[in-house]
Amino acid sequence: MELLAPAGNLSCALAAFDSGADAVYAGLKRFNARERTENFTMDEMSRLLAYAHRMKKKVYVAFNTLIKENEVGEASGELAALEALRPDALIVQDLGVVRIAREYFPKLTLHGSTQMGLHNSAGLAFARELGLSRVILERQTTLSELEAMMRANPPVEVEIFIHGALCCCISGTCLLSSWLGGWSGNRGKCKQPCRRRYRGIDGNGFFLSAQDLGTLEILPRLMKTGVASFKIEGRLRRPDYVSNVVAAYRMVLDARSDEEFREVLPAAKARLARTCGRKWSLGYFTKESAAQLVKHDAMGVSGLLCGKVISTSPNGFTVLPGRPFYTGDMIRVQPVSGDEGPSFCITKMSVKGQSVFRADSGVETFIHSDKEIPKNGIVYKIGERVEDYSKRIEALPPQKPLLDLEVEISRGKCRVVCGKAQWEKTLTLDEAGNQPLRPGRVEQEFGEIHDDRWEIGSVRVTVEGNPFLPASVLKALRKECVETMFPALSPPENSVSGALERFRADYAALKHVPAMPKPPDTALVPRGKHPHIAERCVIAREIGSNPAPSEELVLPFYIDEASLKSVREAIAAYVKKGGRVVRITSLCHFPLLKEYPGLVLKTCMPLPVCNSLAVKELAERGAALVQGSLELGGSELEALAKKSVLPFEIYRFGRPALLSTRAELPVRGKMRDSKGDEFFVEKHGILTQVFAEKVMEIPAVRGADVSFYDFRFADGRKTESARFNFDISLA
Template identity: 35%
Template structure:
């Protein structure tokens, strides 16, 4: 299995390579999902590729943000330079970028980012069909689900995260940071609002007593003890999260996982306690195996959102001058950082600058001792003490972050041949069989006094200090006492080492195109784009409604909605009791000449079945697909497919891809602004659907906040989420509705209702094909009024009648669940 380590800067890159990573993933200054990391200039990337390739390692570049229409020229030029530099693969999210790259750089290896939310067999097949060589699976999958994917799709590489920070939401499906702060995770600028404090509030019972202030903050993933099972499951690559972490963290975690993999290879499948403590010592929010072992596992860490450190003892006493006695269970050293967990107030933290044991200043105090340290804050007997910075562990890591250090050099064999009348010949060969040769300019002649000894030649040939090589095996073939100038042996050694390096780099570099061919392909792409035509639909602007329940769908159809998406999750499947209601709804749609479409779940695990036969029997006009796997399956079954907004259609290239692959229309990303839409060409927008009003989902998660806060019970959940309506309340008092579906997936909604009633004239002028109302939370009566208002406004504007949008907005306010927001329509995201 490949060990894949992160690098947010050059120091971290060296830390990863020198501590045993097989590959490193890193990002450029733009188009990377970690825009707050230092990242790499293109020259740094070239240097990193050479450093890695000569050592038999690989470099993957993250181009894993959504790409705006105006950025394609820049991103394609960046990719040209990347492939020219010899990078081994790109990690991407944007389906539009994928479509273009497959045409312009067909030989470039693509890895599907976890931001693509690929979580089922159908999604992996979709990637395989579209040229991806690897998928980074969603972190919410269990071992059983990963095994099912591996068995069903054996000819694509599988990569999973094994260590580091987790997101509360499925990656690629989070709009929380985007909507609340304008900083989009899909654009690499997540502000991590999930790490902030929230209170769980019931509509009927008020605030719940809870086990922590941070119900959305996950613990850190740690699967080092699961490596044997991961290997058995057929996983190809183990990914460490951490491009925002310091280099010492990368060094430590990479080294420990390298050691664990080497132990596994040697037949040792257990992990010593000291290795686990090193992982915890460098950084932890407590550790979790995630959902690897199943969905009953606790994942969240609601007590604190930052580094917990390692427990090292308790406070015994504190004098008035602040000198504090601590009984230790682990060692404490001068230079360590500690934090004392007090019963109330902020936990004091400090760096240990002075340490006394029995009145004597010491550099280290061992387990069982009672050292005294100065503290500026008040603490109490019994308070727990945690080490948050281990100076020895960090120092050990720092010592490995050195380029060309001896321990990290490439081991090679050297053969030296010396014959009378012939130049001395040096041959270097690495373990892969790549070799290089160089000769002295002078020929060997008989020695008159002191001939060349084996030790002389070895000393000259093995001087490879500034190179990435180290001689492991040396052989000398000499026929008689001969001599060659030492200076020429040194020169031949340098030439052989340089040539070996060049030969290794040449063989490691993937195929690339030159600038002339790149320009030709760009021109070809531009010509094809200008020829692209999908006949503009011969219909008026439509009004659609996403309905969470049957009664809401009925209200929408009766009030004038042209199309209703009926949520399959809200139906609890298509069992007999629900089918009767759906058939009645279907007949209502037929009578009114409108469409009834089944909205498939956004998340459908590898072991979750979709009732396709029942869907076809009911006779829905089509299905709304929110993940690429379901879109692929529905298309193959001959069903009409509508592409939903969780597919992150952010640019015209993505829109064309979905239309060319059988979608009837596509719902645009809600992160797009009006100024961005004005850059879109027609007729693409005539096939577009825009979220115009309603309840916007900010996050979808596999992790239960009720359980994390002590409301759900392990293995015997009483489903508190079904007892009432719940909200998460932030520090400013904003209430975010939170709901759970039949598969215990959690949905967090925005605290404000989207409302673009006043923007309808501009949306119609843009030629948007469908305007959509999200009615996932609203009652049927409110939805009926909302649809009537939008129907009146749309029809009046199309017919050229005067429409009082402000008064219509007041009508909408009377039935809204919360205050209104235009979200990204004007501000967009960064």
């Protein structure tokens, strides 16, 4: 069972490994869903990989944001550099990134990010078809649903979150931060508006702020599911947090019996208590927890409440502590509005002009700072003084160049190929009988090769003729190969640069051919509504509105495991009566539609399509038309339209859901934030959804073939509208 820890920088990575993590996940400076943290340069990532692999640990690189068309070139260059480094896996969200990595940089192992929103067995099946080896399951999956999926022996490894901050929204579908200024959570820029205070009909509160996840007490049950990896959230956190959380879960994971588990649980909880987080919960794992996950009277911040700001000045602020804190601690000063406040490390404090190391409860203390401090702000401790890792980091060597080996073993010979060099040894081996030689044994043995100039990258093994190969002979073969072939080896050729040039040529050839004849526009209309629509508009309806054969069927984007059967039945009924056009709003729909090859498949929000490589991937999966992501700006939609190999559609009118959740929200009807932005909250089936009061309405986009109008929550009558990110560039 893998314990996977967050690493926002090298210090956090070292803290994680020191405390018992089997692997860490980390991001580069671009294209990861936590761009607000320090992250890694390519050189730092090289050093981390060298250290981790020397310690028999793993490193997964988060490359899990949506990529705009004008970023495809830069993203492909980063992928090429990563293949040269060979992390243990790449965590991905964007279908375009999946395609580039799989087709041009196949030595990169791919894991599906939770941002892909895969939450049922159909989604896991599609992940395998995409070439993913692991899926990080969407966090609103319940424990019983997880157990049902794992009993079915999924075709990919499954990774789940076991601790840390929780998003209120279903992963990959949140538009709230983006709606409020173009800061997309799907691109690592989230401003966390879910943590703000809102005012509703019955008063104000933190209506969207979820408690943290903590699963120590149910870990034995989670272990029995058979998932491959337990993941800790927290790439924005410091080494002290990472160390304490990893150590706590390591204690419990190492318990060898129920009795030992009960013995170590109090110590593990005590270790977790030092982490300065929000209140722990079981998240969405149980219905009871989901019902109590959001507390309107709990400020949406993490940390230990320590005091209140009583005055500010240009060089700092005075705080009245409610509990002690120290120089070297990390604090956040939170505005009473609940908006994000400044966070920093305390470097100097004074009481009545005298420098102090400790701020005592009830003693007014001046904290020296050049930050802009909110008046009447609330002070939270978010981290403790940590070990100085700087000397260890300075001593980390970069990773050596990687050698890829091909090893062929039969009863008559052993042959090893490395680039243009090869070594061969004649053998006389008996047949193995019922104990065949496993390729993994050979891969492990040759992976142990050590050389001052190189490191072993991949080892591809072919076994023929069922040879019996004793361990001592295999070890001797490896030793002789190293002594004979390795001294004469030249530096490995840079195959990555060739793959990158091939990609660039293929990308340059992509272009959009306007659909002829021009397809009709589409209007999504619920039963009982009769908005004014254009004459040539095709009607689309959701499953609950029972579409006619001439209408398009829009599938629900969230289908819990228990509902898969009813959705399959609804698809079958639609096809049986002659329906032929289906709208795909989630990747999990592709396996559900496989048995109907004659259907016309069109993508639809909230499934995001942001670049032409994603379009090409969808085309190969059977899509006949794609809808551009709602988040994109006008110029970005136009750039995508020019390169789309499929007919391209724009969402031009409607009230898209900005946030969808399985949590019970303590608000219904209208609410507004401190800046006057208004929203309304409605329950639809198992989901509660938040919509903007303003209707999204944008003009036509040059190069787009068709338009999409959504009348589910807007009727077309005159009302205040917004253009979302149309007039700006998506951050």
